[in-house]
Amino acid sequence: MPKLDESLLTGLPPFSLLERGQIRTILDQAVSRRYDEGTAIFREGHDADRFFLLLDGYLRVIRTTPGGDQIIVLHISPGQLFGIAPALQRDTYPATAVAAAESIALSWPVRHWADFTTNYPGFATESYKTLGQRLGQIQETLTEMATQAVEKRIASAVLRMVNQSGRKTATGIEIAFPVTRQNISDMTGTTLHTVSRLLSAWQKNGIVESSRKHIVVTDPHALVLLTGAQG
DNA sequence: TCATTAAAGTTAC
DNA sequence: GTAACTTTAATGA
Numbered sequence: 001m002p003k004l005d006e007s008l009l010t011g012l013p014p015f016s017l018l019e020r021g022q023i024r025t026i027l028d029q030a031v032s033r034r035y036d037e038g039t040a041i042f043r044e045g046h047d048a049d050r051f052f053l054l055l056d057g058y059l060r061v062i063r064t065t066p067g068g069d070q071i072i073v074l075h076i077s078p079g080q081l082f083g084i085a086p087a088l089q090r091d092t093y094p095a096t097a098v099a100a101a102e103s104i105a106l107s108w109p110v111r112h113w114a115d116f117t118t119n120y121p122g123f124a125t126e127s128y129k130t131l132g133q134r135l136g137q138i139q140e141t142l143t144e145m146a147t148q149a150v151e152k153r154i155a156s157a158v159l160r161m162v163n164q165s166g167r168k169t170a171t172g173i174e175i176a177f178p179v180t181r182q183n184i185s186d187m188t189g190t191t192l193h194t195v196s197r198l199l200s201a202w203q204k205n206g207i208v209e210s211s212r213k214h215i216v217v218t219d220p221h222a223l224v225l226l227t228g229a230q231g
Numbered sequence: 232t233c234a235t236t237a238a239a240g241t242t243a244c
Numbered sequence: 245g246t247a248a249c250t251t252t253a254a255t256g257a
Contacts, residue, residue, distance in 0.1 A: 149233095150232080180250090181249080181250065182249085190233080190234085191234060193233095193250095193251085194233065196250055197252080200252090212242060212243075212248090213243095232257105233256105234255105234256090235255085237252105237253090237254085237255105238251100238253090238254105239250105240251070240252090241249080241250070241251090243246100244245105244246090244247085
């Protein structure tokens with residue numbers, strides 16, 4: 001295994017307060033792995049033996065409801081920690097993580113978690129901060145699912161993905177990883193047919209441009225309006 | 232308003 | 245070609 005470059009971690013919030021030597025130590029304990037699109041990094045309910053940091057690519061985090069269907073609870077973008085079950089006092093993963101695009105992640109054995117949080121300043125606070133933000137976002141999404149009309153839910157879901165992974169293009173902001181209508185229906189608790197119809201309608205109105213597995217938002221403001229107002 | 236069913240069209244491999 | 249993905253229309257809760 002080639003040595004990992006220290007610049008991989010230096011800019012990232014959980015590691016920003018650390019010295020070079022500390023980052024070196026952390027990297028020397030890490031394992032780097034590549035995941036093809038569609039591959040599961042870990043599965044809900046399995047023993048949480050490692051925790052992860054996404055270096056490149058995008059992940060979908062999926063939970064199975066008591067009813068048996070799968071919903072996408074959130075996406076992970078590069079630079080974020082994930083699979084941090086130890087932070088939740090759990091010894092199994094609470095959800096499944098699947099690569100939405102080809103991805104690269106570092107991982108460490110969970111037994112290092114205690115070392116990291118006690119020995120490395122800023123690591124614990126930053127980790128718990130992102131964890132809190134994520135739980136808040138999930139809460140928000142869930143209440144939204146229960147109370148808002150379908151069009152608003154889908155508009156919110158698209159905006160969330162744009163905020164997480166938006167990338168400017170000539171015509172607008174594109175979602176940087178492959179998304180199918182089915183994926184969006186899994187995020188919003190509706191059907192792929194409804195998603196398809198709405199995206200087609202939005203395309204007619206010049207709000208988005210979409211093709212197979214690819215969405216560009218050409219009028220983000222109009223989408224924001226859809227999440228709040230009727231029509 | 233939205234899910235379901237069915238069918239046909241389109242694109243990627 | 246074929247499988248995967250998308251669209252469209254009809255029907256009914």
